[in-house]
Amino acid sequence: MNKKNMPIAGGHSRPPLERMHRLHDLLSNEQPVNCQQLGKDFEVSYKTIQRDLDFMRDRLNLPLEYDPTRYTFRYTEKVEAFPLLQVSEGEILALFVAQKVLAQYRGTPFEKTLGTAFQKLTGALKETVSFDLGEWGSDYSFRVTGASAADLEVFRLLARAIVQRQQISFSYQPLRASQPETRLVHPYHLANVDNAWYLLAHDPQRGQIRTFALPRIRKPEIVKKTFDRPRGFSAKKELKGGFGVFSGTGKYAVKIRFDSFAARLVRERDWHPTQKIRETKRGEIELEMTLGALEEIERWILSWGNHATVLAPKPLIESVKLKVKSMSKLYM
DSSP states (O other): OOGGGSOOTTOOOOOHHHHHHHHHHHHHTTOOOOHHHHHHHHTSOHHHHHHHHHHHHHTSOOOEEEETTTTEEEESSOOOSOOOBOOOHHHHHHHHHHHHHHGGGTTSTTHHHHHHHHHHHHHTBOTTOOOOHHHHHHHOOOOOSSOOOOOHHHHHHHHHHHHHTEEEEEEEOOTTOSSOEEEEEEEEEEEEETTEEEEEEEETTTTEEEEEEGGGEEEEEEEEEEOOOOTTOOHHHHHHTSSSSOOOSOOEEEEEEEOHHHHHHHHTSOOOTTOEEEEOGGGOEEEEEEESOOHHHHHHHHHTGGGEEEEEOHHHHHHHHHHHHHHHHTTO
């Protein structure tokens, strides 16, 4: 190989994908694409540029041809997007289903950002892969009740603080408090549970990891003070003890009996990692699970009306009794 065409000693050549992106930009803008010159610019050999162009033409099916009169390559027709991805029909279907799921955020601050991301993914698909998404559109649909009202800017700030390990302060409205409280925390993790966003953060003042609902976080600010997140921290472990997002510190053996009607529905889903289902008489079932807190499971039980009966633990039985008694007074 001629030494003048070899990579410059100590230089940092671009990765192949980055080079091909650059070549695509030049070709799309009808700029000269000469292997000798670009080899010098990219600090690689001219043969490397030639291989990149061959790959783009033969493997990505881009309309490339060599113009011997100008010693350059060019596109013979307009190319809308660089074909990054080569996917199967099944993978296209998965993307389409994902788009349907993301539709739940239509009309929220997340809509524009999610839409842009999806367009980048689908815009990079090979033009030779095409399917009738119109027919699929009538075959799949999703309906989500109670989409999170989390603010996109709050989400971005929290995400940045988590990555940079920076403390944050914000005003927070607890459910049982009449006035908002100021919190200074170490943000660990953002979790989407049951279609709502939550921040898991260590609260130094309380000495515990607390869970904060994003819609109730106001005026968040990054404090110019960093922290170290414990190596043993696991969001999965933190959330495991709860029925929803609030894990608690207790250990309750919960047992619920469902009649034959509800049993059919309960069997169809996984409700908790620790759940066990025992078949009983006349099509009834008993659902058992171990939880660290009871508030969320109580609300879930009440949603089943007279189709569910709490068998254990006693604190949950008594709490449900009080709630039912209180509710009954509303209709007397």
